[in-house]
Amino acid sequence: MPNGYKPTHSSPPQNLAAATTVRIEKTIAVLVGYLVILLAGVMLLGLVIAVYKVAFDLLPIIQASSFDAGSRNFVVDTLSTFVILELLLGFLQYQGATRIPPTYILDAGLFFVTRQLMIELYSGNISAVDLVAFGGVIGALGFTRIMLTKSPTEQAPAVQSKLSVLGWF
DSSP states (O other), rough: OOOOOSSSSSOSSSSSHHHHHHHHHHHHHHHHHHHHHHHHHHHHHHHHHHHHHHHHHHHHHHSSSSOOOOOOHHHHHHHHHHHHHHHHHHHHOOOOSSSHHHHHHHHHHHHHHHHHHHHHHHHHOHHHHHHHHHHHHHHHHHHHHHHHHHSSHHHSOOOOOGGGTTTOO
């Protein structure tokens, strides 16, 4: 070939498998991005519905002669709204960081177990064995969270969340 010759067409990739892998990874990244947008939309819709249910549950409380008459659904729906909010914020924080610390998962678990305990206590249908079981689960999750915060791997903070600007984290 003469010096300075440049082909007019692009040369085929040296490794066709590597080029295919890169193309597949890009396609998967795009699909995951669309899935994240869809899941965030579904979670926001769930949050809006939960807030609507809480607001709708206020009417029987206002119209009732005593707080106990209409407050059961209100308490359950309010606690469910907090769980949905915690899951949504955890999901959004997971998407905004390169890794998610295990303490966030434990916090969501503690929140959910505590919610269930409060609902059971409020309904009055809980036995001593159930109380001991709830206490064991909450104690185990709390102890695990404390141990994780003492470990050197957890002390290095993850990438700052985009939501930290709002003061939520």
